[in-house]
Amino acid sequence: MAKATRSSIQCCRIVLIMIWVLLAQYQIPISSISVEPKGGERSCRERERDALLSFKASIEDPSDVLSSWQTGQDCCRWRGVVCSNRTGHVVKLDLHNNFTIFNYDYNTDMINYKFRMLGGEIGPSLLAIEHLNYLNLSYNDFGHKRIPEFIGSFKNLKYLDLSYAGFGGSIPPQLGNLTKLLHLDLSFNSLESVDYVSWLPRLSSLKYLDMSEVNLSTTVDGVHALNMLPASLRVLYLFDCNLNATFSSLPLYSSNLTSLVRLNLGYNYFHGPIPDGLLRNMTSLKELGLQSNDLIGDIAELMKRLPPKIEELDLSTNNLTGSLPIRLEHMTSLRYLYLYNNSLNGHIPSGIGKLTNLRGLDLSFNNLLGIISENHFASLTRLEELYLSNNNNLTMVVDPNWIPPFKLKYVDLSSCNLGPHFPTWIRSQTDIIDLIMSNTGIVDRLPDWFWNVISSVEYLDLSLNQISGVLPSTLEFLSAAYEINLNSNQFHGGVPKLMMSLQVLDLSNNSITGTVPLSMCNQVQSLEILDLSHNRLSGQLPQCLTSRKSFRADHGDLTLIGSKLSIVSFSNNSLSGEFPLFFRSCQYLNFLDLSYNDFYGSLPIWIGKRLPQLAFLLLRSNMFSGYIPIQLAKLDYLHVLDLAHNNLSGTIAPSLVNFTAMTTVSSYGSYYVPDFISMLVVTKGQALEYYTNTIISLMSSLDLSSNCLTGKIPEEIGGLATLKNLNLSGNRLTGDIPETIGGLWSLESLDLSNNELYGEIPPTLSNLTFLSYLNLSYNNLSGVIPSGQQLQTFDDPSIYKGNNDLCGPPISKNCSGDGTTLNYPLKYEDGNEMSSFYLSMGLGFAVGLWVVIGPLLFKRTWSAAYFLFIDNIFDKIYVFMVLNWARLIANIRKK
Ligand SMILES: *[C@@H]1O[C@H](CO)[C@@H](O)[C@H](O)[C@H]1NC(C)=O
Ligand SMILES: *[C@@H]1O[C@H](CO)[C@@H](O)[C@H](O)[C@H]1NC(C)=O
Ligand SMILES: *[C@@H]1O[C@H](CO)[C@@H](O)[C@H](O)[C@H]1NC(C)=O
Ligand SMILES: *[C@@H]1O[C@H](CO)[C@@H](O)[C@H](O)[C@H]1NC(C)=O
Ligand SMILES: *[C@@H]1O[C@H](CO)[C@@H](O)[C@H](O)[C@H]1NC(C)=O
Ligand SMILES: *[C@@H]1O[C@H](CO)[C@@H](O)[C@H](O)[C@H]1NC(C)=O
Ligand SMILES: *[C@@H]1O[C@H](CO)[C@@H](O)[C@H](O)[C@H]1NC(C)=O
Ligand SMILES: *[C@@H]1O[C@H](CO)[C@@H](O)[C@H](O)[C@H]1NC(C)=O
Ligand SMILES: *[C@@H]1O[C@H](CO)[C@@H](O)[C@H](O)[C@H]1NC(C)=O
Numbered sequence: 001m002a003k004a005t006r007s008s009i010q011c012c013r014i015v016l017i018m019i020w021v022l023l024a025q026y027q028i029p030i031s032s033i034s035v036e037p038k039g040g041e042r043s044c045r046e047r048e049r050d051a052l053l054s055f056k057a058s059i060e061d062p063s064d065v066l067s068s069w070q071t072g073q074d075c076c077r078w079r080g081v082v083c084s085n086r087t088g089h090v091v092k093l094d095l096h097n098n099f100t101i102f103n104y105d106y107n108t109d110m111i112n113y114k115f116r117m118l119g120g121e122i123g124p125s126l127l128a129i130e131h132l133n134y135l136n137l138s139y140n141d142f143g144h145k146r147i148p149e150f151i152g153s154f155k156n157l158k159y160l161d162l163s164y165a166g167f168g169g170s171i172p173p174q175l176g177n178l179t180k181l182l183h184l185d186l187s188f189n190s191l192e193s194v195d196y197v198s199w200l201p202r203l204s205s206l207k208y209l210d211m212s213e214v215n216l217s218t219t220v221d222g223v224h225a226l227n228m229l230p231a232s233l234r235v236l237y238l239f240d241c242n243l244n245a246t247f248s249s250l251p252l253y254s255s256n257l258t259s260l261v262r263l264n265l266g267y268n269y270f271h272g273p274i275p276d277g278l279l280r281n282m283t284s285l286k287e288l289g290l291q292s293n294d295l296i297g298d299i300a301e302l303m304k305r306l307p308p309k310i311e312e313l314d315l316s317t318n319n320l321t322g323s324l325p326i327r328l329e330h331m332t333s334l335r336y337l338y339l340y341n342n343s344l345n346g347h348i349p350s351g352i353g354k355l356t357n358l359r360g361l362d363l364s365f366n367n368l369l370g371i372i373s374e375n376h377f378a379s380l381t382r383l384e385e386l387y388l389s390n391n392n393n394l395t396m397v398v399d400p401n402w403i404p405p406f407k408l409k410y411v412d413l414s415s416c417n418l419g420p421h422f423p424t425w426i427r428s429q430t431d432i433i434d435l436i437m438s439n440t441g442i443v444d445r446l447p448d449w450f451w452n453v454i455s456s457v458e459y460l461d462l463s464l465n466q467i468s469g470v471l472p473s474t475l476e477f478l479s480a481a482y483e484i485n486l487n488s489n490q491f492h493g494g495v496p497k498l499m500m501s502l503q504v505l506d507l508s509n510n511s512i513t514g515t516v517p518l519s520m521c522n523q524v525q526s527l528e529i530l531d532l533s534h535n536r537l538s539g540q541l542p543q544c545l546t547s548r549k550s551f552r553a554d555h556g557d558l559t560l561i562g563s564k565l566s567i568v569s570f571s572n573n574s575l576s577g578e579f580p581l582f583f584r585s586c587q588y589l590n591f592l593d594l595s596y597n598d599f600y601g602s603l604p605i606w607i608g609k610r611l612p613q614l615a616f617l618l619l620r621s622n623m624f625s626g627y628i629p630i631q632l633a634k635l636d637y638l639h640v641l642d643l644a645h646n647n648l649s650g651t652i653a654p655s656l657v658n659f660t661a662m663t664t665v666s667s668y669g670s671y672y673v674p675d676f677i678s679m680l681v682v683t684k685g686q687a688l689e690y691y692t693n694t695i696i697s698l699m700s701s702l703d704l705s706s707n708c709l710t711g712k713i714p715e716e717i718g719g720l721a722t723l724k725n726l727n728l729s730g731n732r733l734t735g736d737i738p739e740t741i742g743g744l745w746s747l748e749s750l751d752l753s754n755n756e757l758y759g760e761i762p763p764t765l766s767n768l769t770f771l772s773y774l775n776l777s778y779n780n781l782s783g784v785i786p787s788g789q790q791l792q793t794f795d796d797p798s799i800y801k802g803n804n805d806l807c808g809p810p811i812s813k814n815c816s817g818d819g820t821t822l823n824y825p826l827k828y829e830d831g832n833e834m835s836s837f838y839l840s841m842g843l844g845f846a847v848g849l850w851v852v853i854g855p856l857l858f859k860r861t862w863s864a865a866y867f868l869f870i871d872n873i874f875d876k877i878y879v880f881m882v883l884n885w886a887r888l889i890a891n892i893r894k895k
Contacts, residue, residue, distance in 0.1 A: 044075035044083055048090045051128035052081065060120035065095075082134075089131035096161065097139035117141040119166070124150045133180075136161040144168030144190055152177040163187040163210065170194075171214070176202035187212035187237065194218050197228040206230045212239035212264075231256045239289075240267035258282060264289035266314070273297050279305060287312040291338070294318065299344055300325035314338040316362065323347065324363075329354045336360040340387065344368055348394075353378035360385035364412060369393040372416075374402050381405045389414035389436070400424050412436040414461075422447055422467070432457055438485075439464040446491075454478070461485040463506070471496050471512070486510065487531065495532065498523045506531040508569065515539035516575075516582075524563040524586070533571035533593065540577030541570075544585065569593040571618070579604050579624070588613055595620035595642065602626030603648075608634040615661065620703070621645040628656060628704070636660045644682070644705040644727065651711030652704070652733075662700050662720040683725040683749045685773055705751065706730035713757075718743030729753040729775065736760075737781075742767035749773040753799075757781060761806070766791045778802035784815050 056069050068079045075090065076083035082092035099113045118140040126132075132154050138161045147167050151160070152174025158181060167189040175184075176199030184206060192215035193199075203209075209229070216238065229236065236257065243265065257263075258281045271294035279285060285307045295318040303325055306313070311333050320342040329351025337355075340362045347370035348363065356379045368391040377383065383406035388394055395417040401424075408429050419441035426435075427447075432454050438461050446469040454460065458480050468490040474497035475484070483504035491507065494514035498505065503526060512535040521544035524530075544563075563586045571593040578601035583589060589611045600623040607614070608631025615637040627650035628643065639661045682688075683701060700723050709731040718740025720726075726747060733755040742764025744750075750768070753775040760783035761776065771790050777798060782805030785791075797811040807815040 044081075044090065045088055048129050049075040051125045052078070052090070054125035055123055058121040058123040058125075059118055061118055063115045065097075065116060065118060084131065087131070090129045091131050092134035093126075093129070093132060094134065094136045095140070096136045099139075113139075114141070117166075119143055121145075122148050124148070126150075127153055129154075131156055133157055134159040137165050138163045138185070139165065141166035146170070147172055147175075147186075147191070149174045151175065154178065155180070157181055159183045161185040162189065165189060167191055171196070171199075173199040175199055178203060179205065181206055183208040185210040186214055187239070189213070191215070201228050201230060203230050204232060206232055208235040209233055210235075210237040211241060212237050214241055216241040216243060227256055229257060232259065233257055234259055235262040236260055237262075237264045238268070239264050242268070244269035244271070258284075260285055262287040264314075266291040266293070268293055270295060274302055274305075279307060283307055284309075286310060286333075289314040290318070291315060292317040295320060298322035299339070299342070300327075303328065303331070306331075309333050311357075312336040315342070317341040319343060321345070324349055324352070326351055328352055332356060334358055338362040339366070341365040345392070346370075348372060348376060350375040350378075352376055353380060355379070356381065358383055362387040364389040364391065367392040370395070372396045374398050374404075377404055377406065379405065384408060385410040387412045388416055389438075391416070393417070396423070398423075398425060403428050407431045410434045413440060414438040415440065417441045419443055419465070422450075426450070427453055429453065430456075433480075434459040436461040437465070438462065441465070442467055445469045451475075451477070457481055459483045462489065463487040465489055467491070471507075473497065475499060475502075495520070495537070498527070500526050502527055503564075504529040507535065508532060509534040511536055513537065516541050516570075518542045520544075521582075524565050526564060528564050528588075529567040530565060531567070531569045532573070533569040535573050537570065537573040537575055539575065541575065541580035541582040543581045563588070565589055566613070567591040570597065572596040574598055576600070578602075579607075584610050586611060590614060590637075591616040593618040594622065597622055599624060603629055603632075603643075605629040605631045608632050611635065612637075614638055616640045618642045619646065623647055625649065628652070628709075630656045632656065633658045638662070639700040642682075642701065642703045643707065644703045646707055648704070648707040648709060650709065652709055652714055652717075652728075654714040654716040657702075657714055657717040657720060659702075659720065662702065662723040664722060682727070683773070685749075685751075685775070700746075701725035701727075703727040704731070709733060712736070713738055713752075715740045717741070720744055722746045724770075725749045727751040729755065731755055733757060737762055737765075737776075739764050741765055744768060745770070747771055751775040752779065753777040755779050760784070761786055763788075775799045776803065780804070781806055784808045785811065 052069060052075055053071060056066050059066075066079065068077070069075070075081055076088070080093060080095045081090055082094070083089060084091045095118060097113065097116050097118070099109075099116045118137070119142055122137075122142070127150055133156045135151075135154065135157060136159070142165055144166060146169040147162060149172040151157075152172060155177070157178050160178065160181060160183065163185045164187070167186075168191065171186065171191050171193040173195065179202060181203050182205055184203065185208070187210040191213075193211075194215070194217060196216055196218065260282050261284050263282070263285060264287070266289045270290070274295055274297045279288070286309060288306070288310060289312075291314045295315070297320060299315075299320045299322045301322075302315070302320065304327075308331075310331065312335055314336070316338045317340070320339070322344065323346030324344065326349050328349060332355055334355050335357050336359060338360070341364070344363070344366040345368065348368055350373065352358075352361075353376045358380055359382050361383065362385065364387045368388075370393075372388070372394055386408055387410070389412045396413070400421070404425050409431050410433060411429075412434070414436055415438070417440065418437060420443040422442055422444040424447070426432075427449055430453055433456060435454060435457055436459070442462075442465040444467060446467050451472060455477060457478055460478075460481060460483070463485045464487070466489060467486075470493040471491050473494065475481070476497055476499045478484075479499050480501060481499055482501050484502065485504065485506040487506045488509040491510040491512065493512065495507070495512060495517055497517070497519050500523070502523065505527060506529070508531045512532065514537065516532070516537060516539075521542055524544070565583075565586045566588045567590060568583070568586075569591070572595070574597065575594070576598040579599060580594075583592065584606060587610065590613050592611070592614065593616070595618045599619070603619075603624055603626065607617070608629060612635065614635045616639060617632075617635075618640065620642045621644070624643070624646040625648060628648055630653045632638065632641065633656050638659050641659070682703065702720070702723060703725065705727040706729070709728070711733065712735030713728065713733055715738040717726075718738060721743060723744055724746050726744065726749070729751040730753070733752075734757065736759035737752065737757055739762040741762055745767060747768050748770050750771060750773070754777070757776075757779040758781060761781055763786040766786055766789040769790050774794050777800060779802070781800075781803040785800060785806055785808045787809065795810045800806050800811050807813040
């Protein structure tokens with residue numbers, strides 16, 4: 001999980017999904033609301049039908065959801081319309097978008113989901129439906145329009161759900177007129193209601209209120225504001241409502257919300273200690289969510305104050321400290337206990353094994369330590385979710401013959417010590433859906449029973465162990481799997497045949513051999529991420545042409561199978577052949593790493609046309625030759641172009657150095673990019689490992705070093721204002737360093753060494769205020785080394801070495817009064833000799849660098865990158881979101 005990154009795109013997506021799940025998770029049926037069922041006899045009233053038709057006319061319905069709404073037909077039979085079987089009046093209007101987003105194929109789902117949304121204007125004609133008691137417009141998109149005021153006039157309304165409907169602005173206080181309302185859900189729009197005290201207390205019958213993500217910051221003080229909520233409430237969800245301005249800590253004990261059964265105040269940035277009397281009067285409380293606030297305090301103290309019948313407790317992502325109390329074993333009503341991402345320490349009391357109702361336990365990302373034994377699970381017969389990952393030092397010690405009382409569905413034990421033997425208790429866990437055991441110290445052969453046991457797995461992660469064995473030739477029997485991650489183990493064998501559901505396959509850093517099979521051509525129709533880097537694959541990639549039928553030779557254009565691939569790494573194998581046609585149909589390809597292989601031939605111009613989403617193209621250390629096609633400049637999202645250590649020739653065309661993403665601050669393409677694929681970027685003289693999403697903010701790089709490029713450095717290069725790493729070293733570039741180089745003002749690393757550049761070093765170089773690495777050695781540069789600003793910090797003379805006519809600090813040669821070099825014959829000759837010595841050594845060195853010290857650098861920087869990223873608090877938050885995402889999805893399935 002070190003592989004966390006900060007992409008806000010990714011983050012938003014996760015938040016969105018989380019929120020969705022949360023919402024769905026908490027949507028309990030409201031049995032008290034009786035909607036009269038659709039009757040067969042009565043047909044609808046003309047006045048109401050006209051009102052509905054006029055409503056339909058004002059609404060936007062791109063996918064024709066309301067196709068059944070036709071003039072001259074019985075409106076009681078229309079989709080979403082329910083009439084009273086007694087009176088024939090329309091009583092219920094349920095127009096929520098019922099497209100299910102949770103079948104893993106996020107991008108396609110999103111398109112379908114959006115397509116089914118209603119939008120446009122909600123006209124007041126609806127008011128003619130006087131007997132309406134149920135209105136649901138959720139999961140549509142009304143384009144940030146305000147909630148129409150007239151909704152306050154449906155005086156019979158008992159149920160109103162406007163969640164996820166794209167409403168904006170302030171909530172009309174007219175809603176306060178809906179005095180019969182039992183259920184109100186306004187969550188996840190872009191709403192605010194700083195004056196909620198003016199209307200909310202009037203909803204005196206309200207039992208269910210969800211205003212999650214409504215901005216409720218108000219000037220009223222905390223206790224007072226809570227007392228403004230209807231005391232009738234049983235369910236209250238105020239998730240991410242900006243309440244921090246109102247409540248400095250939680251004054252729940254003094255509110256009159258004494259009937260509450262479910263309460264969630266997560267993501268409100270409450271801070272400070274938990275007050276003594278917390279929840280004193282909420283004796284019926286069964287569910288409490290205070291996750292992602294900033295609560296400080298001792299977990300044992302807090303648990304003392306909880307109502308005895310608490311069933312679901314989510315205090316995750318706070319600053320709670322201390323050890324889990326022994327008395328936890330008496331909280332036998334507990335069904336879900338989520339305490340992840342706090343600072344809990346000490347041992348996990350084995351009494352937890354007495355919580356017979358426990359279904360979900362998440363203690364991950366704390367500082368817990370010690371041994372976990374069979375006792376910890378003694379009576380946990382109902383346990384389905386177990387998350388203990390990323391603690392200080394948890395070791396699971398159980399008898400090899402232990403058969404657990406539970407059948408887990410979701411398990412994450414990453415970074416717990418489970419080894420060295422493969423845990424045999426897994427054998428009884430035949431219901432497993434998510435199995436995550438990354439970095440658990442297993443040094444063992446994968447047992448033969450393993451694949452049969454996990455046949456219903458959807459997400460499998462055994463990465464970072466030393467598990468050996470031959471992979472089965474097919475994994476098609478794992479028919480529900482969408483992600484398999486076995487990276488950094490010792491698996492042998494060929495690339496297995498895969499199930500069509502698979503979206504992510506990471507087999508990197510094993511000993512996989514053979515060629516990439518032809519079957520991969522079909523698999524790329526579902527596969528989005530494919531990482532086979534650091535293996536021993538050889539041969540060419542398949543070409544993936546379609547069948548004869550769609551082969552249109554007359555067009556000279558081969559139709560290719562559509563592919564969903566967005567991230568692909570074949571780095572560090574022994575693959576060969578020309579640039580693979582395999583990628584020609586990968587229109588969503590964002591990241592392509594073919595570095596450290598034996599590919600050859602020219603770079604095809606279709607890369608620029610066929611791969612419009614490409615943000616990372618890494619072809620380092622191959623044998624590509626010919627020109628660099630200027631069409632690459634058409635790749636609007638290209639952040640990292642690494643063509644170093646090939647045999648590319650020709651000039652650097654002015655129209656090539658015109659990459660939009662290196663010119664302006666820009667983002668990825670529209671597609672979702674996960675974070676965990678890493679790449680090496682050689683910058684500042686060393687190789688650093690970056691993850692796909694961090695690279696956007698940390699790095700944009702153009703590396704054409706160690707090729708055979710000739711001609712001048714084009715002036716246009718100065719336009720790459722957001723470029724951070726430029727390496728053109730080890731070519732045969734001539735001419736001046738263009739003055740425009742001063743326009744590369746984001747540049748952190750500039751290497752022009754080992755070329756044939758001449759003339760003076762342009763003073764504009766001192767404009768590069770972020771520059772921390774510079775290497776101009778082994779050229780024919782002359783004149784005074786410019787000083788001032790950032791250049792002053794480069795006091796290592798070796799970066800100017802091998803330029804005989806340079807003078808001034810930091811090199812020892814003085815300049816004459818007119819700025820030309822003082823010619824000391826002896827020294828000059830010395831320098832000359834030395835420079836040719838260094839030149840020849842430098843060339844060999846540059847070429848051999850990767851072979852010799854690359855691996856060393858790699859290992860060292862890997863761990864450096866690890867800490868760099870985990871240190872970042874934002875990343876941390878993100879990690880938890882990712883983890884929770886899986887867990888939350890688990891929840892929705894469960895309900
Ligand atoms: C009419 O509605 C009532 C409840 O309101 C229900 O019990 C009854 O079965 C319904 N009758 C028909 C014919 O649907
Ligand atoms: C509805 O509420 C508004 C403002 O809250 C108020 O001015 C209006 O009189 C109310 N209408 C009815 C019919 O109660
Ligand atoms: C809550 O209680 C206070 C004092 O007991 C009372 O003044 C207030 O009206 C109550 N609020 C609601 C919404 O019932
Ligand atoms: C809450 O409980 C405390 C002590 O049990 C009592 O003094 C207080 O009046 C109660 N508050 C309400 C609003 O019921
Ligand atoms: C490969 O796996 C080993 C452990 O099996 C690990 O030490 C090493 O860092 C991994 N290398 C990469 C590139 O992931
Ligand atoms: C750079 O790209 C822009 C449009 O993206 C184009 O207008 C301009 O002519 C290009 N510059 C060169 C030197 O090709
Ligand atoms: C120097 O950098 C600034 C931005 O910091 C930029 O606006 C300016 O054009 C640069 N000067 C030169 C000579 O490139
Ligand atoms: C500068 O470049 C030369 C030649 O490419 C290389 O030998 C030398 O190590 C580099 N200097 C530094 C400080 O990285
Ligand atoms: C390539 O993989 C091998 C192990 O398979 C590893 O030792 C080496 O460091 C890797 N090279 C690069 C450049 O990542």
